[in-house]
Amino acid sequence: MRRHVLFVLWIALAVPLSVHAQPAAPDYGAAQIPSAVDATHLPPGVLDLGDGWRTQAGNNLAWAQPGFDDNSWDPANLDDLGAAEPGWRWYRLRVHLGSDHPPLNLLLEGGPGTYQLFLNGQKAPGATLRPLFGAARPTEQVFALPDASDVEIALRTDALRTYTAWHLPLFLTAELGPPDAIAGERAAAESGRLYLALPSIAINLLLILAGLAAFALWRSQRRHMEYLWLGLYLCLLGLSNLLVFSAEAGVLPEACNNFLGDPLIYLFTIMQIQFTFTFAGKRVGRVWRGYEGLLLAMVVVSVLATYPGISSSAYAVAEALVILPAALLLPVLLFVWYRRGNREAGWLILPSLLPAATTAITDVGSASIFSGWGRADFLANPVPLGPIGLQISDLGDLLFLLAIAMVMFFRFARVSREQARAAAELEAAQRVQALLLRSAQEHASNLAVETVYRPAEEVGGDFFHTALLEGGLTRLVVGDVSGKGMGAAMLVSALVGALDTMRDADPCAVLRHLNTLLLARQQGGFATCVCACIAADGGVTLANAGHLAPYRNGEEVPLSPGLPLGITSDADYAETSLRLTPGDALTFLSDGVVEAQSPAGELFGFERTRQISRESAEEIARAASTFGQQDDITVLTLSFAPAVARV
DSSP, X not given: OGGGGHHHHHHHHOOOSSOOOOOOOOOOOTTOOOSSEEOSSOOXXXXXXXXXEEEEESOXXXXXXXXXXXXXXEEEOGGGOOSOOSEEEEEEEEEEOOTTOOOOEEEEEEOTBSEEEEETTEEOTTOOBOOTTTOOSOEEEEEEOOSSSEEEEEEEEEEOHHHHTTTOOSEEEEEEEOHHHHHHHHHHHHHHHHHHHHHHHHHHHHHHHHHHHHHHHHHHSTTOXXXXXXXXXXXXXXXXXXXHHHHHTXXXXXXXIIIIIHHHHHHHHHHHHHHHHHHTTOOOOHHHHHHHHHHHHHHHHHHHTTSTTSOHHHHHHHHHHHHHHHHHHHHHHHHHHHHTTOHHHHHTHHHHHHHHHHHXXXXXXXXXXXXXOOTTGGGGSOEEETTEEEOHHHHXXXXXXXXXXXXXXXXXXXXXXXXXXXXXHHHHHHHHHHHHHHHSBOOOTTEEEEEEEEOSSSSOSEEEEEEEOGGGOEEEEEEEESSOHHHHHHHHHHHHHHHHHOOOOOHHHHHHHHHHHHHHOTTOOOXXXXXXXXXXXXXXXXXXXXXXXXXXXXXXXXXXOOOOBTSOTTOOOOEEEEEOOTTOEEEEEOHHHHTOBXXXXXXXXXXXXXXXXXXXXXXHHHHHHHHHOOSOEEEEEEEEOOOOOOO
């Protein structure tokens, strides 16, 4: 809303780029309005037709006809109409050109889509009335005058809500002159209008490009959502301002500002909140969530404010009050977080203050202009940069962009270094883990063992271990540690390393030893685990520490679950015994199989797991991974054949 005053300032402050030659207007007195403007002796340049008009509210096409008596109408000056009034209104002017005049053109600076032009009763092409979404702010249009000694000019106008709500004028000026002179005037006026908007448009295009760069950072570091929120904030801020200034310059219809530019203010404020909290590593609380809900509601209100029934002044106050908490409290929050030890939060304090501070400066200048105080009018003026001017609010946005670019550069560099270091550590852990798991595969010759391990990330938290013990016993362990990444990898390494040194054939004793090991670790963590010892004659003893029970020939083996390892020193584990017959198969797996999830959210589940448990380890792992891998997948299958006695 702060930018709606800028168009009025442009009218008041823009310096003409050429000199208008104007004849001295005679003083006819209050009751003596000239019946026609005498243009028989045109001065050099162009003639200003701002004075001498008659105006009347209403809509009667008969008022366009030549010879219509408009002496009872009110006098008007087209150069100084003030804010448009709602509804239909006509303006008429008689111009006496004389006989044998050269070709003449009429230059009107009026709102496209808000008026029709009639010359001697004939509708002039190029000046048409448009619906709400097609009208734009005043721009320059040139019309050829008919070859007649007298021309009656009639303007039929309809001030739309987009004009009356923000107190915009329908016309700025009307000028008469030869085609070359009018073309020069039109080019000068157009240049002055676009020069004022060019810096704002350029700065906001730069904001949008910076937002796209932030998206690129987010794509390279997906876990850092602050880049995503910053990209959305910059793109929405730049787009909103771009629509506002393009509409104010007459480049786009005014509706682009009312129905898109203004509502985007609330959306980019939400993005600013999300970025600030995410950058500082904080969670958006319930109060701020409620405030974001209010901002979303104001999107609807901003659109409704364009229609009758809602005061534009009241809406302007409401907008300022709703945006104020984000402008004031976010820098305060950043300062509080900085004082509590969050150094990076301190980086954002100055950048977040810049847009709010420059907006406040502009608002003080605008208030000075409209209140008549006058002493602070200069604060709303553009800062002159050669032939162009830069709005203070744009200067704030530009400084904000430069500051935030520096902040995000240092942030990205730090995060990149951390990611490179973490990637190197993960690669080393992956090699160590693969080496440990490959070395932990020994078993008796009467067992056919197949293992498949598919981590969900670079390193996983699943593990398995098979060892050949004295007496031809094969000890088999399958487990799953808590957590992901490096922490889980370190825990797996500790457990597999401990199993390498243990020669115990009692599954319960093995679980108790691993439980003690985890409880002694200062880093914490827990693990589920199942341990089985298989004799040469097919006898099997099992103990379980909160892991999935194995499957025997497609049926789940009933085991007492027990507590996971690393929870309590009082954990006790029960032993279960069974005997394998030739051809029997046992399948051990991790919960990554059962918890595989399809894109629709459906789990692979226990029933599918049971049905597929008689397949090979590779087939089971492939089926779960194809269904939708969410966690590490480990499958170990074995088939039993009795040992052949030596003769």
